Every structure is written in structure tokens, then in C-alpha cells.
Amino acid sequence: MVEKVTQQQINSVLWQAADTFRGKIDSSTYKDYILTTLFIKYLSDSYKENLEEYTKRYNGNEERIQRALSRERFVLDEYSTFDYLYSKRNDPEIGEIINKALERIENENTGKLRGVFRNIDFNSEAILGRAQERNAMLRSLLEDFNQLSLRPSQLGNEDIVGNAYQYMIGLFASDAGKKGGEFYTPAEVSEVLAQLVKPQENDRIYDPTCGSGSLLIKVAKQVPNGKVAIYGQERNGATHSLALMNMYLHGIDDAKIEWGDTLANPMHLEDGKLMKFQAIVANPPFSLDKWAMGFAGEGTNDKKFKMDASLDPHRRFEWGVPPSSKGDYAFVQHMLYSLAENGRMATILPHGVLFRGSSEGKIRKQIIDMNLLEAVIGLPESLFFGTGIPACIMVLKKDRKRNDILFIDASGEGNYEKGKNQNRLRDKDIEKIVETYEKWETIDKYSYVATLDEIKENDYNLNIPRYVDTFEEEEPVDMNVVKENITNIKQELQEVEEQMEKYMKELGL
Incomplete structure (x- = not known):
């Protein structure tokens, strides 16, 4: 019987590999090398097992083996x-040998893996240090992974490698602090978003700032038979590579993940127009x-450049151009313009978008007047890597039948689990949010269904405490009890002073 590889075995080898780099280079950088090596090991072991099986089946007939x-x-x-x-691990040119292997893998699989490794350089002196140190780290990395078997027949459940990949991305994110939030949304928050947008079979699912793709995978997994089309775009090159590998390791081979700036250069187009999801x-x-900045022409001075709605060929900023220092509503408008007629979107934003004025206030008013805003959900603080600030979720919908807006304040004590550095949502907290949203009800100190008139009366300010009152009345103070306490304290003080006097006399002071 074939011995199965456990999740724990894989995770512990990955953790060991991380030790090779720890203290030498930043974890937000070295994660790229570890996760790429995991991917190669997975491809390699699958290939090895297939080769053995076909060699046996076709009695060593080379042509038939290759065809299979x-x-x-x-x-x-x-x-x-x-x-x-691994056989070349002691070669002084090992970094270059790995780069060449990655290039070969890409060339052999151009349809699927074109460009996957282009942003990851195993021979980089700038990142991995001089030849001697670099070679020592790479040798150690190959030796760590050599202990691991990822043959399909030994992987008990097919998600095991994908899970290990996600596990490591999560660990790296917490390790990388501020930078961690750039490539990873905590799994529990992803789960909330996934359940709020409720993807259906044959939907197109899209994340315009997809990081390492974990959020997209969570949403796709909501559809049991997996019949959905996945689209994403990511600006950071190495993170874009991680997202593609993440998809493959979760058995999603047809995801369309593009590399580029979503605002200045949205890549998912149909007939030159923004694709709809x-x-x-x-x-x-x-x-x-x-x-x-992506809209500024070549040679434009950063300081003098002023964004204008007319610069966007997709006309996404006609309701207002967000302030140059706050891109939140630029992303919201991009998503709204990318929504299909029956589309739903849920996005995480800082609370400022709910009440800030000037151009953001204008955009917010337009969104509410067009009846696109469905719900505003306040989350607990310190859920995200690298920032303690509490965030909220905005849910928007095309073709809304309702004309009221639901506010949920899920940030209070008892609605999350406190951690040392980071708080997290438990299953019951996620359920409470989703259930309240589905039942669309007002719950004392937790949620409130506001009419559009109420929101207009509040000058389109969506700050959650205006709608959900979480104020706890303090117990009235009983003055008699207070008086009694003071008398008791005075009595005790007098006794202590008398005792002190005695000791002083005994000591002759």
C-alpha cells in the first residue's frame, strides 16, 4: 500500500524551507522562491509518476510513452x-540552471504557463546575495524539498498541495506585516465576501486586484461543480506569478489572470469595452x-499631473474623479462599470469611504441615488495584515428590487476572536453576518435597515454609528453605596496609620 503524505508533512517541510531564508532576506520576497519550488516539485512528481505508469503500460515504447x-x-x-x-545542487551555477529549467517548463507549456516564472529570478544577486551565499541557500532549499513526495498517488486528497500553498501564503502574510496585506486577504474575510456575492453556475467571477488569488479561489469553491469562469488582474509581477500557480494547484487550469495596472490599463476587455461580470x-x-499615475503621459511631471475624467477611455470617472491621494472610489467605480446587468459585488474598504466629502461625497451620492448600494458591513479591527485599522465591506448590486440599505456593525466585542497580533472571525461570526444580510433585518445593537430618505436626511453620510446604535447604557450609580465605600476606606486608612505609628515607636523613630 502506498504511504499517504499528510498535510502536516508538507506544511512542516515548507516551514523548514522558510528557515533557510529567515533573517537573510525579507519574507515578502523569499516566499516567491519557496512557493515556486513547491510548484516545480508538484509538476515534477506528477510527471515522474506518469512516466513510470506509461513506461510499464507501453513496454518501454518511447513514441507511445511520449504521445501519452x-x-x-x-x-x-x-x-x-x-x-x-537536485542532482545539480552543488553546481556553482545552480541559480542559472534553475532559471533555465523554469524557461523550459514555460516553453513546453506555452498555452498554460506562458510568463508564469518571468518575474522570479533564482540567480538574482540583488535579492539572494553573492554567489557563495546564494548557492548555499538554493542548495539548502533543494535539499529541504527533496524530503517531500508529491506524487498524485500519495496525496490523499487532491487539495492538499493547494492547501499547503495557501497555508504558506497566510504565514508569509502575517510574517511580512505591512507588505502581507498586499498579496493576501485572510481566509475568513474571503469567506464572508464569497458568501455575500453568491456565485452561480456559469458566472464570470472577477477580482481586479487579485493578489495571490486566494479570494478568487474561495469564491469559485462556492459553486460545487466548479463551473465558473475566473478572471483577475494583479499589478505586482511576482504576485501575479503566485496567483497563476495557486490556480493550477487548486485544479483551476483556465483562470485568466492578467498582469498590469487595473485602473490605467484594464486587461479584461470585449470588443474594446470593459468585460462584464x-x-x-x-x-x-x-x-x-x-x-x-498610469494615466499620465510619458514625461509628465508627477507633481503637476492632475487626473481628469476625460483621460479614461472607459469613462469610469464621470461621476467624479477621486482625490489623487485616495484611490478607493477609483476601484469601486471600475468594479461598478464592470458589473453585468444582474451582477453583485462585495469589496473591502477603509471606513473613510463612508463619510469623506468633496469628490468622494459626490460619487457616493451618485451610487446611492442610482440605487446601487445594497449593504454596508463594519468589520472588527486588526483583521488584516499590516494594518490595525478597521475596514468595512460595501455590497453593491445592479437591478436592485429594494430601495433601502442594510447596515451591519460586526465590529463589537463578542463578534470576533481576539488574537495577540491579529483578530479573526469565527465560523459563527461569519454565519451571523451572512444570515442577517439574507434575512434583511434590524437587530438591536447589530444591524439596521435604513430607508433612502433617512440616508438623504443624513446628507448621504454612511457612517455606521449613525444607523446602528451600539451605545451601552451604564448602570445608574447608587450614591448610598458610594458613600458607604468612602466611609470604609477612611476607616481602613485610619487603622493602617495607627499600625504605622506603633512600628515607628518600636523602631525608636
């Missing part, structure tokens, strides 16, 4: 396998400064 291998998900040759790299989820960077 070419029909598999991924094609490898022996010079791009993990075993080949039924479900959109996002955790965009909070209040992104200089969000519009």
Missing part, C-alpha cells in the same frame, strides 16, 4: 524536473496614493 505524456495537464522534460535540479470581489489597496 503530451496529453497530460503539464509537459516536462528531464532537464526541467526537480530531480535534475456577474460576481466581483476585491480587497483593493487602502486609500492608494497616486492611483492615477
Whole structure:
């Protein structure tokens, strides 16, 4: 019987591999090397097992073996396998050998893996240090992974490698502090967004700032047979690579994840217009400064550049151009313009979007007047990596039948679990949010259904405490009890002073 590899075994090897880099380079950087090596090991072990099986089946007939291998998900040759790299672990050119192997893997699988590794350089002196240190780290990395078998027949459940990948991304995010939030949304928050947009079979699901893709995968997993089309865009090159590998490790081979600035250069187009999606989820960077720089022409002076709605060929900013130092509503408007007629979107934002004035106030008014805003949900503080600020979720919908807006304040004590550095939502907290949203009800100190008139009376200010009163009345003070306490304290004080006097006399002071 084949011995199964457990989740814990994989996770512990990954953790050990992280120790190789710890203290030498930043975890937000070294994660790229560990996760890429995990991906290569997974491709390699699958290839090795297929090769053995076909060699046996076709009695060593090379032509038939190769034909069978070419029909598999991924094609490898022996010079791009993990075993080949491991055999070269002591080679002074090991960094370059790994780079060449990655290039071969891409070339053999252009349809699927084109460009996946282009932003990851195993021979980078700038990141990995001089040859001697770099080679020592890479050798150690290959030795760590060599202990691990990721053959399909040994992986008890097919999600095990994908889970390990997610586990590591989560650990790296908490380790990387502020930078962690750039590539990872905590799993529990992703779960809330996924349940709020309720993807259906055959939906197109989109995340315009997809990071390492974990949020998209959560949403896709809501549809049991997985029949959905996945689209994402990510600005950071190395993170874009991680997102593609993440998709493959979760068995999603047809995700369309593009690399580029979503605001200045949205890549998901149909007939030159923004593509439309039924479900959109996002955790965009909070209040992104200089969000519009991509619209500035070559040679434009940063300081003098002023964004204007006319500069956007997709006309996303006609309701207002967000302030240059706060990109929140730029992402919201991009998503609204990308929503299909029956589309739903849920996005994480800082609370400022609910009440800030000037151009943001104008955009907010337009969204409410067009009856696109469905719900505002306040989350507990310190849920996200690298920032303690509490965030909220805005749920927006096209073709809304209702004309009221639900406010939920899920930030109070008892609605989350406190952690040392980070708080988290428990299953029951997620259920409470989703259930309140589905039942659309007012619950004392937790939620409130506001009419559009109430919101207009509040000058379109959506600050949650205006609608959900979480104020706890303090117990009235009983003055008699207070008086009695004071008398008791005086009595005790007198006794202590008398005792002190005695001791002083005994000591002759």
C-alpha cells in the first residue's frame, strides 16, 4: 500500500524551507522562491509518476510513452524536473540552471504557463546575495524539498498541495506585516465576501486586484461543480506569478489572470469595452496614493499631473474623479462599470469611504441615488495584515428590487476572536453576518435597515454609528453605596496609620 503524505508533512517541510531564508532576506520576497519550488516539485512528481505508469503500460515504447505524456495537464522534460535540479545542487551555477529549467517548463507549456516564472529570478544577486551565499541557500532549499513526495498517488486528497500553498501564503502574510496585506486577504474575510456575492453556475467571477488569488479561489469553491469562469488582474509581477500557480494547484487550469495596472490599463476587455461580470470581489489597496499615475503621459511631471475624467477611455470617472491621494472610489467605480446587468459585488474598504466629502461625497451620492448600494458591513479591527485599522465591506448590486440599505456593525466585542497580533472571525461570526444580510433585518445593537430618505436626511453620510446604535447604557450609580465605600476606606486608612505609628515607636523613630 502506498504511504499517504499528510498535510502536516508538507506544511512542516515548507516551514523548514522558510528557515533557510529567515533573517537573510525579507519574507515578502523569499516566499516567491519557496512557493515556486513547491510548484516545480508538484509538476515534477506528477510527471515522474506518469512516466513510470506509461513506461510499464507501453513496454518501454518511447513514441507511445511520449504521445501519452503530451496529453497530460503539464509537459516536462528531464532537464526541467526537480530531480535534475537536485542532482545539480552543488553546481556553482545552480541559480542559472534553475532559471533555465523554469524557461523550459514555460516553453513546453506555452498555452498554460506562458510568463508564469518571468518575474522570479533564482540567480538574482540583488535579492539572494553573492554567489557563495546564494548557492548555499538554493542548495539548502533543494535539499529541504527533496524530503517531500508529491506524487498524485500519495496525496490523499487532491487539495492538499493547494492547501499547503495557501497555508504558506497566510504565514508569509502575517510574517511580512505591512507588505502581507498586499498579496493576501485572510481566509475568513474571503469567506464572508464569497458568501455575500453568491456565485452561480456559469458566472464570470472577477477580482481586479487579485493578489495571490486566494479570494478568487474561495469564491469559485462556492459553486460545487466548479463551473465558473475566473478572471483577475494583479499589478505586482511576482504576485501575479503566485496567483497563476495557486490556480493550477487548486485544479483551476483556465483562470485568466492578467498582469498590469487595473485602473490605467484594464486587461479584461470585449470588443474594446470593459468585460462584464456577474460576481466581483476585491480587497483593493487602502486609500492608494497616486492611483492615477498610469494615466499620465510619458514625461509628465508627477507633481503637476492632475487626473481628469476625460483621460479614461472607459469613462469610469464621470461621476467624479477621486482625490489623487485616495484611490478607493477609483476601484469601486471600475468594479461598478464592470458589473453585468444582474451582477453583485462585495469589496473591502477603509471606513473613510463612508463619510469623506468633496469628490468622494459626490460619487457616493451618485451610487446611492442610482440605487446601487445594497449593504454596508463594519468589520472588527486588526483583521488584516499590516494594518490595525478597521475596514468595512460595501455590497453593491445592479437591478436592485429594494430601495433601502442594510447596515451591519460586526465590529463589537463578542463578534470576533481576539488574537495577540491579529483578530479573526469565527465560523459563527461569519454565519451571523451572512444570515442577517439574507434575512434583511434590524437587530438591536447589530444591524439596521435604513430607508433612502433617512440616508438623504443624513446628507448621504454612511457612517455606521449613525444607523446602528451600539451605545451601552451604564448602570445608574447608587450614591448610598458610594458613600458607604468612602466611609470604609477612611476607616481602613485610619487603622493602617495607627499600625504605622506603633512600628515607628518600636523602631525608636
